[in-house]
């Protein structure tokens with residue numbers, strides 16, 4: 679009887695040891711590896727700084743269209759390291775939501791890009807300064823005619839922000855107004871980050887201003 683019990687105990691111990699061995703040696707590394715892969719994919723840090731001016735204007739077709747540039751001869755830049763190229767590529771990757779809070783918006787290429795995103799189903803919202811809405815080359819009217827919601831302040835103070843949020847995950851912020859002058863003339867900077875602490879704070883600011891500049895509150899137009 680004792681012999682049988684001991685045999686059962688030994689077999690039990692062996693089974694437990696085997697199971698523990700399999701878990702530790704085989705399954706645990708697999709679990710840890712997969713978990714770390716998932717983590718690194720989700721938490722991949724993006725921190726990029728762009729400086730303007732670029733030496734020449736960038737080809738928006740090359741960096742912000744599905745088919746790329748199909749011109750036989752293109753006089754615009756196809757250089758991917760240019761700040762404009764990186765900005766266009768970054769905005770072009772928007773899938774669901776683009777929030778733009780910009781003091782001056784006159785760059786036609788960026789206007790085209792925003793309208794194309796809107797037409798492809800991206801929810802685009804734009805906030806700008808009231809004094810810039812009717813400025814020469816302003817894209818705001820064009821955006822509104824395309825069906826994009828654009829709001830502005832109604833005060834003598836300036837809505838002087840220059841930031842955009844892509845899919846509520848990526849913040850683009852700096853001194854850069856969305857103008858050709860800022861692209862090829864001025865010394866400007868942009869910082870691009872997916873750090874959620876910054877993205878969340880700027881998203882909160884956007885929502886605050888979006889609600890504050892609701893045209894129903896001051897009888898403006900959208």
Ligand SMILES: [Zn+2]
Nearest residue numbers: 737740747752
């Ligand atoms: Zn081109």
